[in-house]
Each structure stands twice: as structure tokens, then as C-alpha cells.
Amino acid sequence: MKSQSWFRRLALFFGFAFLYVPILSMIVFSFNNSRLVTVWDADDSPTLKWYRQLLENEQILGAAWLSIKVAAVTATGAVILGTLAGLVLARFGPFRGRTLLSGMTTAPLVMPEVITGLSLLLLFVFLEQLIGWPQGRGFSTIVIAHVTFAMAYVTVVVQSRLATFDDSLEEAALDLGARPAKVFFRITLPLILPAILSGWLLAFTLSWDDLVISQFVAGPGSTTLPMVVFSKVRLGVSPDINALATIMVTIVGLGVLLSAIWMRRQERRLALEMQMAKADK
Amino acid sequence: MARSQVRQPQKPPIDAWGAGRLGLIFSLLFRYGPPRWSQYVRKHWAGKRLVIGVPFLWLLMFFAVPFVIVLKLSFSEVRLAMPPYAPLIERVSEMAYAVNVNLGNYAFLLSDPLYASSYIYSVKVAAIATFFCLLVGYPMAYAIARSAPTMRSVWLMLIILPFWTSFLLRVYAWVGLLKTDGLINQALGVLGLGPYTMMYTDFAVYIGIVYSYLPFMILPLYSNLEKHDLTLLEASADLGAGPIKSFLRITLPLSFPGIIAGSLLVFIPSVGEYVIPSLLGRSDQLMIGRVLSDEFFANRDWPVASAVSIAMLLLLVVPIVLFQRYQNRELAGARR
Numbered sequence: 001m002k003s004q005s006w007f008r009r010l011a012l013f014f015g016f017a018f019l020y021v022p023i024l025s026m027i028v029f030s031f032n033n034s035r036l037v038t039v040w041d042a043d044d045s046p047t048l049k050w051y052r053q054l055l056e057n058e059q060i061l062g063a064a065w066l067s068i069k070v071a072a073v074t075a076t077g078a079v080i081l082g083t084l085a086g087l088v089l090a091r092f093g094p095f096r097g098r099t100l101l102s103g104m105t106t107a108p109l110v111m112p113e114v115i116t117g118l119s120l121l122l123l124f125v126f127l128e129q130l131i132g133w134p135q136g137r138g139f140s141t142i143v144i145a146h147v148t149f150a151m152a153y154v155t156v157v158v159q160s161r162l163a164t165f166d167d168s169l170e171e172a173a174l175d176l177g178a179r180p181a182k183v184f185f186r187i188t189l190p191l192i193l194p195a196i197l198s199g200w201l202l203a204f205t206l207s208w209d210d211l212v213i214s215q216f217v218a219g220p221g222s223t224t225l226p227m228v229v230f231s232k233v234r235l236g237v238s239p240d241i242n243a244l245a246t247i248m249v250t251i252v253g254l255g256v257l258l259s260a261i262w263m264r265r266q267e268r269r270l271a272l273e274m275q276m277a278k279a280d281k
Numbered sequence: 282m283a284r285s286q287v288r289q290p291q292k293p294p295i296d297a298w299g300a301g302r303l304g305l306i307f308s309l310l311f312r313y314g315p316p317r318w319s320q321y322v323r324k325h326w327a328g329k330r331l332v333i334g335v336p337f338l339w340l341l342m343f344f345a346v347p348f349v350i351v352l353k354l355s356f357s358e359v360r361l362a363m364p365p366y367a368p369l370i371e372r373v374s375e376m377a378y379a380v381n382v383n384l385g386n387y388a389f390l391l392s393d394p395l396y397a398s399s400y401i402y403s404v405k406v407a408a409i410a411t412f413f414c415l416l417v418g419y420p421m422a423y424a425i426a427r428s429a430p431t432m433r434s435v436w437l438m439l440i441i442l443p444f445w446t447s448f449l450l451r452v453y454a455w456v457g458l459l460k461t462d463g464l465i466n467q468a469l470g471v472l473g474l475g476p477y478t479m480m481y482t483d484f485a486v487y488i489g490i491v492y493s494y495l496p497f498m499i500l501p502l503y504s505n506l507e508k509h510d511l512t513l514l515e516a517s518a519d520l521g522a523g524p525i526k527s528f529l530r531i532t533l534p535l536s537f538p539g540i541i542a543g544s545l546l547v548f549i550p551s552v553g554e555y556v557i558p559s560l561l562g563r564s565d566q567l568m569i570g571r572v573l574s575d576e577f578f579a580n581r582d583w584p585v586a587s588a589v590s591i592a593m594l595l596l597l598v599v600p601i602v603l604f605q606r607y608q609n610r611e612l613a614g615a616r617r
Contacts, residue, residue, distance in 0.1 A: 008423070008424035008427060011420035011421055011423070011424040012421065012424045015417065015420070015424075016439060018417065018495075019440070019443055019495065020443070021458075022455055022492070023443060023451070023454060025458060025464055026450070026457070029457065081336045081339055082336075084332055085337075087332065088332060088336065095333065097333075097337065100337075101336070101340070102605075104341070104344050104345060105336075105340065106604070106605045106609075108344065109546075109604075110545070110549040110597075110601055110604055111549075111550075111601075112549070112550055112552060112553020112554070112570060112593065112597070113550070113553065113555065114553050114555055114570045114574055114590065115351075115553060115573075115590045115593060115594060118573065119347030119348055119350065119351045119590070122347060122354060122587070123343065123347040123350055144343060145343075147339075147343075148339070148340070148343040151336070151339075151340075156608075180328070180329075181328060208447075209448050209449065211448075211556060212556065212570075215574075216577075226447070229449055229450070230449060230556070233449070234559070236456075244450070245446070245450040245454070248446055252442070252445045253442065255445075256438065256441075256445055260438055264434075
């Protein structure tokens with residue numbers, strides 16, 4: 001057993017080094033004065049000049065604002081649709097078309113993005129010819145495309161959360177005469193709230209991060225942040241992108257930390273309430 | 282079935298002990314055993330159709346129908362117009378319609394060696410990268426699953442954390458590390474080694490894929506390894522097997538479903554990967570995702586791009602179906 005714990009420590013050390021060294025190197029070099037990203041200029045560093053440059057870049061700021069709007073709308077839509085789909089798949093038992101629905105919710109998880117992007121763009125072009133909507137492509141087409149692939153993730157999260165507890169509470173409420181809609185809002189929804197919250201965050205990140213699908217379905221006037229970053233990065237490394245990465249890692253790190261704390265507290269409260277309910281009997 | 286004969290009132294009576302209610306409870310008890318929510322829903326709720334219908338129609342409209350359009354377009358001819366393709370059924374005159382079904386796009390894919398070689402190359406790169414991902418991910422998943430329960434959630438959060446930061450920026454981070462004057466070569470230079478050319482090689486693409494998709498490998502492996510019954514290992518140790526033999530004979534075979542799930546989650550999206558090979562990969566040999574997007578954006582040949590994506594789907598249909606079966610079994614298994 002002794003040799004095993006040594007092996008485990010080594011695996012964790014190298015694994016996490018592999019995961020975090022690239023991110024740390026980006027953070028460190030975002031404070032570097034030199035234009036050459038990988039040469040540390042010891043005399044004038046650390047500096048905040050790349051952050052200043054980033055905040056003065058109208059193009060990046062505009063794209064970031066568009067990405068935030070798209071991601072927020074996407075996450076909300078994906079949570080609504082994904083929760084419905086997850087509920088249907090986990091609780092409604094067999095119905096006609098169930099296999100098709102479950103297929104359509106798992107396939108986007110692994111579908112190569114180029115295919116999803118191409119097929120959605122062709123749909124939009126086809127629709128525009130047929131019924132005149134959407135006129136051109138932009139905000140709404142990006143949101144529709146993002147909702148479609150993000151809701152698959154929300155569905156899986158909600159469905160697996162629903163699978164972790166049985167439906168005895170819901171049955172009890174139904175036995176006591178509550179209508180199904182009331183049961184959903186009073187019992188099911190509070191129970192799956194952590195899953196819904198993490199589903200929202202997941203959908204937000206997926207949308208915020210997406211490059212390939214956006215490239216297909218975005219119009220000329222709507223450039224999201226990943227599209228700007230990609231066109232900059234393709235020309236080579238640029239230090240203000242390091243600064244952008246640092247800002248994003250900080251925000252995400254804080255967000256994940258806070259939500260982890262919140263969820264843990266929620267879990268504990270739930271466990272406590274369950275215990276108390278059992279003790280009452 | 283007798284089920285359809287029992288017509289229950291749409292609105293259950295408020296009085297829980299009313300005769301109708303009792304009758305309902307008894308009929309459910311004797312007919313189906315304990316009542317389940319799905320049965321109530323099936324009987325009572327008019328909104329059920331709406332709840333199923335909304336996500337169903339959305340996915341039908343924005344996921345299923347687009348594939349039909351791609352399929353249709355892959356049989357069309359390219360045209361210099363907007364949109365740049367010929368309709369399948371075209372009105373030629375007052376009375377005549379022409380049907381333009383054309384297999385030329387597929388024939389073109391078969392005749393031009395560029396496509397075959399980029400398909401083979403994509404599958405090769407994805408397979409090798411998946412293997413490396415397993416090699417890196419398995420020890421980590423194993424170490425996490427066997428660590429103290431309080432630490433597990435911390436380790437898992439650290440695994441997922443990079444996944445929440447931008448995918449694009451994480452791939453970009455490797456540019457600074459892998460460049461000929463990058464950090465890795467600088468570090469190797471201190472040791473008197475190198476410099477090696479790592480950027481724009483297959484190696485860089487493997488690194489990029491392993492790095493970006495590692496959480497997808499680790500999470501299914503972890504959820505499998507965590508469920509193992511450790512008394513089996515004790516038993517095998519009691520019977521005289523060393524740790525390596527116990528691992529090979531017990532842990533590894535038991536973790537096979539996790540290996541399959543993780544590998545599929547990495548392999549399938551890697552085949553069509555676009556960003557990683559564009560930033561880190563070779564320019565003389567393109568992966569199929571890049572070919573598709575060039576065909577579409579640079580050549581404006583929508584029909585050939587559609588044929589490329591149909592061919593890619595045919596290639597991936599077996600692994601995708603395998604993955605779905607695994608996913609369904611996993612979600613059904615969590616119930617028990």
C-alpha cells in the first residue's frame with residue numbers, strides 16, 4: 001500500500017502540473033513588459049500596460065459585450081429547454097418519440113462543431129428563402145445555435161440529478177392532491193436547483209467560449225469575442241491576449257469557488273432537512 | 282389493455298378521501314402496484330404534451346431538420362449565385378420540373394486524394410491523441426478515486442476548473458510554450474538540450490487535444506473507478522497477488538466501461554477538431570474539420586462542404602451510437 005500512495009502522489013503532481021503550468025505561464029507573462037511573449041524583460045516588469053491596452057481596445061470590448069449578451073440569453077433559454085427535456089426523460093416514463101428525443105439530446109454532446117455549425121447555417125439560409133426569416137444573420141441566429149447545443153448539456157445535468165433521488169416526494173405531493181405543475185414548482189424545482197444553476201453556468205461558458213459554430217452562423221456585423229481572439233492569435237502571440245486570459249481565469253476561478261461553496265451549503269442543508277424529516281417519524 | 286378503459290377525471294377531487302380518490306388509489310394499487318409519478322402524469326395532465334412538445338420541437342427544428350438540409354444539399358450542384366447551389370427540384374417552364382440529383386460531390390470526394398488522406402489523417406491523430414489522453418487521465422482518475430473522500434471533490438474541482446476558462450485561450454497558451462524560442466525549449470536549453478521544433482507538428486496537436494479534452498477522459502473514468510468494491514483487491518492480495526497483478530486482473534477489466542466512455546468523449550469531437558490543428562498543427566496536412574470549413578468559406582462550395590460533413594458523420598455514426606448507448610445505460614443505472 002505504501003508504494004501505491006507514492007504512485008498516486010506522483011500521478012496527481014504531474015497531472016496537475018500539466019493542467020496548470022500553461023495557464024500560469026499566461027498569467028505571468030501578462031505582466032511582462034516585452035512584446036516578445038516568451039522573453040522576460042526583467043528591467044521594466046511587472047507592468048500593467050497590456051491590461052491598459054486591452055481596456056482601450058474598442059473592438060475587443062465591443063465583442064466581449066456582445067458575447068456576454070449572447071451567453072446570458074443562451075444560458076437562460078438552454079436552462080428552460082434543458083430542464084424540460086431532462087424532466088421528461090427522467091420522469092415521464094415511456095412515450096412515443098422518447099428514443100428520438102433522448103438521441104437528439106445526447107448527440108450534440110459529441111457532434112463535431114463544424115457539422116453543427118454548417119447544418120444550422122444552411123437551415124437559416126433555407127428559412128430565409130422560404131419564409132423571409134431570419135433576415136440576415138446576427139444576434140438571434142447565434143443565440144438559437146448556442147441554445148441548441150448548450151441545452152444538451154443542461155439536459156444531461158438535470159437528468160442525472162433527477163436520477164439521484166427517487167420520485168417518492170413527488171408521489172407524496174400528488175397523493176395529497178397537488179397538481180403536477182404545483183408539484184414541479186414546489187418539490188422538483190427546489191430539489192434540482194443546484195443542477196439548474198450549474199447548468200446555467202455551464203451553458204453560459206459554452207456559449208461564451210464557442211468559436212466554430214459562431215463563425216458559421218454570425219453575420220458580418222456580429223463578431224463575438226472568441227472570433228476576435230482567434231483572428232489575433234492566428235497571426236501569432238500577442239501579450240494583450242495574455243492579459244485577457246488572466247482576467248478570465250480570475251473571474252472564472254472566483255465564480256467556480258463561490259458556486260462550489262454555495263452548492264456544498266445547499267447539499268448540506270438538504271441532507272440535514274432529510275435527516276430531520278426522518279427523525280420526526 | 283385495461284389502462285385505456287379507466288378514464289379518470291381531469292381534475293382530481295380536492296377531498297383526498299372522497300370515493301373517487303379512493304377508487305383511483307385502489308385501482309392504481311391493484312393494477313400497477315405502487316403509483317408512480319409517470320402514471321399520474323400520463324393520466325391527468327393536459328400540459329404533458331406541452332412539456333414534451335417544447336424541447337422536442339426545438340430539437341427537431343434546429344437539430345434534426347438541419348441534417349436533412351445538409352443531406353439534400355450534398356446532392357446538389359454548385360452555382361454562382363446566392364445561395365450558391367442549384368435546387369433539387371427546379372421549375373424549368375410552366376409545366377416542366379427538372380430533378381437535379383447529383384452524386385458528383387461524392388464522386389469528387391472519392392476521386393481527389395486530398396479528402397481521403399485528410400480523413401485518414403484525422404482519424405489517426407484523434408486515435409493517437411485519445412490514447413495519450415487515456416495514458417495521462419487514467420492514473421489521475423485512479424489517484425483521485427483512491428484518495429481521501431474529503432479531498433476528492435477538491436481534486437475534481439481542480440480538474441474541471443480549466444474547462445471553465447476559455448478553450449481557445451488554453452490552446453493559445455501552448456503556443457508560447459511550444460515555440461522554438463518558447464518556454465519549453467528555454468528550459469531544455471538550460472539543461473543543454475534542444476532546441477526542438479515542436480510547433481506546427483503532429484506532436485503539438487496531440488498535446489493540444491490531450492490538454493483540452495483531459496476532463497472528458499477523467500470524469501467518466503473517475504465515476505467508474507470510484508464505484509469499485511475494494512474488498513476484491515484485499516481478497517486478491519490475501520490470495521498472494523501483487524499490486525500490479527491485482528490491478529491488471531481486477532481494476533483494469535472493471536474499469537473498461539469508463540475507458541470506453543472517456544475515449545469516445547475524446548475521440549469523436551477530436552476527429553472534427555478545427556481550432557487545435559489551426560493554431561498548433563501542420564499546414565501541409567489538414568484535418569477534416571479544417572477541410573470542411575475551407576471548402577465552405579474559402580471555396581464557397583456549399584454542396585461539397587455538405588458532402589464532406591455527411592461523409593464525416595458516416596465515419597462517426599458507430600462511435601456516436603456506442604456513446605449514446607453507454608450514456609443511456611449510465612443514466613438508467615444511476616437510478617438504482
